[in-house]
Amino acid sequence: MLPNPLALIAEVTHRCPLHCVYCSNPLEMTAAKLELPTEAWLRVFNEAAQMKLLHLHLTGGEPLARADLKELIAGAHAAGLYTNLITSGIGLTEPRLAALIEAGLDHIQLSFQDSREDAANWIAGTRAHAHKLELAGIIRKHKVAFTINLVVHRQNLDHLDEMIALIEVLSPDRMEIAHAQYYGWALENRAALMPTREQLENSVKVVDEARERLQGRIRIDSVTPDYYARYPKACMGGWGRRLMLIDPAGKALPCHAAGVIPGLQFDNVRERSLEWIWQESPAFQQFRGESWMQEPCRSCDRRMEDFGGCRCQAFLLAGDAAATDPVCSLSPTHHLVETTLLQMNTERLPVSKPISVAQPQTASWLYRINPA
Amino acid sequence: MAFPTDSAQPRLAPGCRWGNSGEDDKVLLFPEGALRLQGTGQKIVELCDGQRTFLEIVGALQTHYNASDATQIRQDIASFLEQLQRKRIVDY
Numbered sequence: 001m002l003p004n005p006l007a008l009i010a011e012v013t014h015r016c017p018l019h020c021v022y023c024s025n026p027l028e029m030t031a032a033k034l035e036l037p038t039e040a041w042l043r044v045f046n047e048a049a050q051m052k053l054l055h056l057h058l059t060g061g062e063p064l065a066r067a068d069l070k071e072l073i074a075g076a077h078a079a080g081l082y083t084n085l086i087t088s089g090i091g092l093t094e095p096r097l098a099a100l101i102e103a104g105l106d107h108i109q110l111s112f113q114d115s116r117e118d119a120a121n122w123i124a125g126t127r128a129h130a131h132k133l134e135l136a137g138i139i140r141k142h143k144v145a146f147t148i149n150l151v152v153h154r155q156n157l158d159h160l161d162e163m164i165a166l167i168e169v170l171s172p173d174r175m176e177i178a179h180a181q182y183y184g185w186a187l188e189n190r191a192a193l194m195p196t197r198e199q200l201e202n203s204v205k206v207v208d209e210a211r212e213r214l215q216g217r218i219r220i221d222s223v224t225p226d227y228y229a230r231y232p233k234a235c236m237g238g239w240g241r242r243l244m245l246i247d248p249a250g251k252a253l254p255c256h257a258a259g260v261i262p263g264l265q266f267d268n269v270r271e272r273s274l275e276w277i278w279q280e281s282p283a284f285q286q287f288r289g290e291s292w293m294q295e296p297c298r299s300c301d302r303r304m305e306d307f308g309g310c311r312c313q314a315f316l317l318a319g320d321a322a323a324t325d326p327v328c329s330l331s332p333t334h335h336l337v338e339t340t341l342l343q344m345n346t347e348r349l350p351v352s353k354p355i356s357v358a359q360p361q362t363a364s365w366l367y368r369i370n371p372a
Numbered sequence: 373m374a375f376p377t378d379s380a381q382p383r384l385a386p387g388c389r390w391g392n393s394g395e396d397d398k399v400l401l402f403p404e405g406a407l408r409l410q411g412t413g414q415k416i417v418e419l420c421d422g423q424r425t426f427l428e429i430v431g432a433l434q435t436h437y438n439a440s441d442a443t444q445i446r447q448d449i450a451s452f453l454e455q456l457q458r459k460r461i462v463d464y
Contacts, residue, residue, distance in 0.1 A: 054399065054401060054406050055401070082389075082401040082406075084404075106387045106389065106401070106403075107387045109403075143386050144386055145386050145388065145402065146386070146387075147403055173386065173403070173460045174403055174460060215458060216457055216458055218460075219459060221404070
């Protein structure tokens with residue numbers, strides 16, 4: 001029998017005051033007027049709790065852009081879910097934070113773009129850094145689990161130690177140091193985000209040292225860039241195995257990026273129960289098990305460890321969602337990744353200079369837009 | 373960080389709490405994870421209320437299990453709590 005998922009990722013809106021150049025949202029975002037109403041989300045959370053899911057990750061876009069966020073958290077908490085808010089902090093004041101915690105918020109993840117204000121604002125395409133600094137101090141005074149997220153890439157890796165030092169001062173319980181993953185807006189901006197091999201190797205050292213030094217004070221979790229790995233990541237713990245994601249309009253997807261794969265029909269929680277979708281939705285069944293696998297995955301010893309890697313990446317890079325993830329060194333299309341990495345490591349791509357946010361036309365980035 | 377001292381008062385860290393489930397098979401929820409605890413492990417964490425000292429927790433478990441090897445049970449509880457502390461699930 002198919003086990004139920006462990007966690008639900010609720011993208012409650014695609015609206016966001018930030019325009020981060022590595023945003024994982026799809027290039028085509030959901031308009032505000034198509035977002036699920038409060039009651040629909042509350043029904044989904046209740047169904048999730050009945051299916052014994054444990055965690056609810058409220059993300060976006062910026063979840064704080066929803067005026068009903070407190071009701072959503074209260075409903076999820078009452079249903080028995082562990083609630084996690086993934087946020088830029090823009091739109092969060094101390095009274096609103098207190099109200100969210102009162103409603104049952106268990107964990108807050110605040111993102112930082114950099115330790116240097118100009119660089120942070122440049123990546124986010126807006127002035128957000130100073131507010132985040134102030135907010136971190138406020139969060140720390142409240143009884144809630146506190147994680148600081150930091151996305152690292154070519155433009156900020158050279159001062160990773162400085163960024164960790166800043167986060168240390170803000171004293172969260174956890175820090176997540178994640179290399180950018182190349183989907184959505186990050187794939188559009190890949191040439192300016194992909195680290196060099198030297199940067200990557202140095203970052204592993206810096207993170208290991210920090211983990212050792214901060215042991216027992218701040219837990220560090222890190223995500224490495226799969227382009228440089230020998231084998232692919234077990235994306236989402238396997239397709240339709242552990243997680244389900246609901247987009248702002250109510251479409252149920254196996255992951256953030258699955259919408260890029262042509263031919264998949266995603267069922268909507270407006271029309272179907274969560275349980276039906278998990279068990280029956282063709283999109284969730286598409287890449288379960290191993291019958292869809294091609295060689296070399298089909299006969300590979302690792303096939304139930306990494307499940308052939310990421311289906312979305314296979315489509316985005318190799319044009320075939322059922323292919324072995326091209327980041328795998330055994331993949332017949334691995335040369336696509338090697339060519340990209342060769343460019344990234346030989347051409348002297350300059351580390352760009354932050355520009356004034358007031359003059360975005362001079363940036364080389366494609367900034368994510370905000371849906372209507 | 374190190375093992376808890378005798379007077380330390382272990383407690384669940386912010387954002388770590390029990391989930392809603394059965395009595396003898398409880399789930400401890402924390403950021404990005406969950407632990408299913410039974411038996412001694414469950415008992416130890418239940419005693420981490422921020423009031424009892426480490427010494428009192430050891431005493432309670434020695435009585436409960438009628439343990440003959442006091443040093444061993446003390447060592448086991450200390451290293452269990454230290455593991456949870458590293459994961460930022462328990463503070464002391």
